[in-house]
Amino acid sequence: MNLEQVTMKLEQYGQEHLLRYMDELPARERESLCSQIMENDFSVLGHIHESAPSQGREVISPIRAMTLEEIAENRRTYLEKGAEAIRAGRVGAVLLAGGMGTRLGSDNPKGMYDIGLTKPVFIFQRIIENLFQVVDETKSWIHLFIMTSDKNHQATTGFFQEKNYFGYDRNHIHFFKQDMAPAADYQGKIYLEGKAKLASSPNGNGGWLTSLKNAGLLDLIHREGIEWLNVFAVDNVLQRIADPCFIGATIDQGCDVGAKVVRKNHPDEKVGVMCLKDGHPSIIEYYELTEQLRDTLDEKGEPAYNFGVILNYLFHVESVESIMEKSLPLHVVEKKIPYLDESGILQKPEEPNGYKFETLILDVIQLLDKCLPFEVEREKEFAPIKNKTGVDSVESARELLKKNGISL
Numbered sequence: 001m002n003l004e005q006v007t008m009k010l011e012q013y014g015q016e017h018l019l020r021y022m023d024e025l026p027a028r029e030r031e032s033l034c035s036q037i038m039e040n041d042f043s044v045l046g047h048i049h050e051s052a053p054s055q056g057r058e059v060i061s062p063i064r065a066m067t068l069e070e071i072a073e074n075r076r077t078y079l080e081k082g083a084e085a086i087r088a089g090r091v092g093a094v095l096l097a098g099g100m101g102t103r104l105g106s107d108n109p110k111g112m113y114d115i116g117l118t119k120p121v122f123i124f125q126r127i128i129e130n131l132f133q134v135v136d137e138t139k140s141w142i143h144l145f146i147m148t149s150d151k152n153h154q155a156t157t158g159f160f161q162e163k164n165y166f167g168y169d170r171n172h173i174h175f176f177k178q179d180m181a182p183a184a185d186y187q188g189k190i191y192l193e194g195k196a197k198l199a200s201s202p203n204g205n206g207g208w209l210t211s212l213k214n215a216g217l218l219d220l221i222h223r224e225g226i227e228w229l230n231v232f233a234v235d236n237v238l239q240r241i242a243d244p245c246f247i248g249a250t251i252d253q254g255c256d257v258g259a260k261v262v263r264k265n266h267p268d269e270k271v272g273v274m275c276l277k278d279g280h281p282s283i284i285e286y287y288e289l290t291e292q293l294r295d296t297l298d299e300k301g302e303p304a305y306n307f308g309v310i311l312n313y314l315f316h317v318e319s320v321e322s323i324m325e326k327s328l329p330l331h332v333v334e335k336k337i338p339y340l341d342e343s344g345i346l347q348k349p350e351e352p353n354g355y356k357f358e359t360l361i362l363d364v365i366q367l368l369d370k371c372l373p374f375e376v377e378r379e380k381e382f383a384p385i386k387n388k389t390g391v392d393s394v395e396s397a398r399e400l401l402k403k404n405g406i407s408l
């Protein structure tokens with residue numbers, strides 16, 4: 001490693017403090033620190049003082065969602081179409097499990113969290129059980145791609161192995177790692193998490209396709225003839241994965257992407273809602289939704305921006321590959337970042353102390369032409385676990401699971 005190059009990069013971005021412990025490190029750790037400095041993309045730091053991406057510049061208009069009534073009318077057709085695609089091996093699933101789950105506050109990957117009461121029920125287990133519903137119905141294995149990050153890859157793969165993949169066919173499970181981005185304090189100085197370790201954080205769920213490609217898995221997707229990928233979050237323990245009806249409807253409507261949506265609980269619910277931005281399907285975040293938009297009604301007298309996304313999308317592989325090179329906006333997010341203090345002691349802050357940098361999957365939607373917002377029943381398909389207690393928590397998810405007859 002050329003120390004001169006490392007120093008030049010640090011000077012360019014004002015990050016010379018990262019070599020603070022260099023003199024006391026053994027050669028191998030010096031080498032590792034220098035590699036991290038050279039490999040990490042420091043240009044993200046320049047986004048700290050920018051305003052939120054794309055705020056308020058576009059023309060927002062409502063998008064039509066396929067409602068529960070409309071779905072019920074065509075249920076049989078959609079089910080057949082979707083099941084046929086699954087049986088033909090044209091559908092795969094992507095589990096986004098690279099996040100840090102800081103709000104839940106467990107040291108393990110979120111999927112290893114046990115939500116059981118009388119027996120162990122791990123989040124990963126719930127997901128595999130949900131996928132099994134369709135596998136059993138269609139008598140076809142579905143390839144499951146699991147995105148992890150540097151922070152949780154080993155723990156995740158080890159856990160699946162230990163649990164024998166919860167009975168799922170090992171040959172249909174593929175792990176891949178997403179990239180990391182540095183994490184910095186409010187002044188844009190990258191934290192050290194160890195004397196030879198930069199603080200870093202997974203770079204958001206927006207880069208899932210690039211990471212699949214970098215892991216060589218897009219080749220497998222092509223080879224296997226997979227045309228649709230159902231991408232979903234780790235934390236919704238009630239969701240239906242590779243849902244044939246959703247798949248059939250998205251194919252039937254000739255869309256590039258389908259998005260499962262639920263009706264908002266109340267007008268101020270903190271959830272991103274589907275809309276059109278400059279005529280493109282898109283998601284408007286709750287904090288971008290003005291009062292005027294919130295109160296706009298459609299021709300039936302119902303709120304026009306009322307369908308919240310639940311991070312369960314069905315992407316047409318060819319369509320999403322065609323926009324892969326387009327860059328996504330970078331979101332600068334306040335976070336609790338473990339760091340070495342002045343005395344070289346590791347601190348785990350209780351409150352946010354800096355920023356991480358992420359691209360988001362919801363920004364991918366806007367790059368595509370045709371999206372189907374597909375309504376699902378909240379009580380039956382939406383039990384996200386973000387927190388330990390309160391809203392979207394282990395407690396609220398348990399209640400919903402029980403209501404759906406799932407024993408815990």
Ligand code: UTP
Binds near residue numbers: 202
């Ligand atoms: P969240 O937005 O809930 O983030 O992720 P998180 O990191 O899991 O949790 P907090 O905010 O720290 O509490 C939504 C989904 O996207 C995945 C998560 O694993 C979850 O399934 N995700 C998030 C990634 O795969 N990679 C990321 O970099 C971020």
